[in-house]
Amino acid sequence: MDIELPRSLIDYLVQSRVALALASVEEDNPLLMVNPAFCDLTGYDAADVVGKNCRLLQRDAPNDEQRTRLREFLTRPRQPNVRTAIVNFRKDGTPFVNLLYMSRLRSLNGATSFIFASQFDVSRSQPELLADYDRDLGAVLGRLAPIAGEAGIVVEGTLMTIANSAATVAQAKLMLDDLNGVTGD
Incomplete structure (x- = not known):
């Protein structure tokens, strides 16, 4: 991987059980790396997505509000x-609802260096799994901050908690139902 990140940060992201991606802040925000959990979730290999914008996961889904x-x-x-x-759609065309979290990784001078993202399939999960994901993502962010800090990178933002996990799962199921004729082809 030809990324200007310290090896310890890359190793940490790769080893996480949470689906994670790093994108460039350059035009069109191409993905710089994805971890194995991202690949497991989406069915895409890193070679399929690195260098491309992650919107490829959306295909033709009606995500107007989310895209905004x-x-x-x-x-x-x-x-x-x-x-x-x-x-989003897996590589095989299967739709899922991704609970996407994105934050900025900034240099000490305040410039955004990278976009950090986490993904979780809420379409088929149980509410307790969503709570586990929130806890795991909070732990990832908590451990990421000092590792990034050693390299002069600041993790911006904090994990926003989900007030009602059951409502989020219900909304995800409605989103899948609303796909109607969208096949992901």
């Missing part, structure tokens, strides 16, 4: 993070 939220995050440098449920 993501664009707002990417164009508003002061917005530390975003979290939204968005319809």
Whole structure:
């Protein structure tokens, strides 16, 4: 991997059980790396997605509101993070609802260096699994901060908690039902 990140940070992201990705802040935000948990979740190998924008996971899904939220995050440098449920497709075309969390990794001078993202399939999960994911993502962010800090990178934003996990899962199921004729082809 030709990424300007310290080896300890890359190793940490790769070893995480949580699906994680790092994207460039350059035009169109191409993915720089994805971890094995991301590959397990999406069915894509790193070679399939690195260098491409992660919107490829959306295919033709009707994600208008979610796309607006993501664009707002990417164009508003002061917005530390975003979290939204968005319809994605696995490599085999199977749709799922991804609870996407994105935050900025900044250099000590305040410039955004990378976009950090985490993914979780809420479409088929049980509420207790969502709570486990929230706890695991909180732990990832907590351990990521000092590792990144050693390299002069600041993890911006904090994990926004989910007030009602059952409602999030229900919303995800409605999103899948609303796909109607979208096959992901």
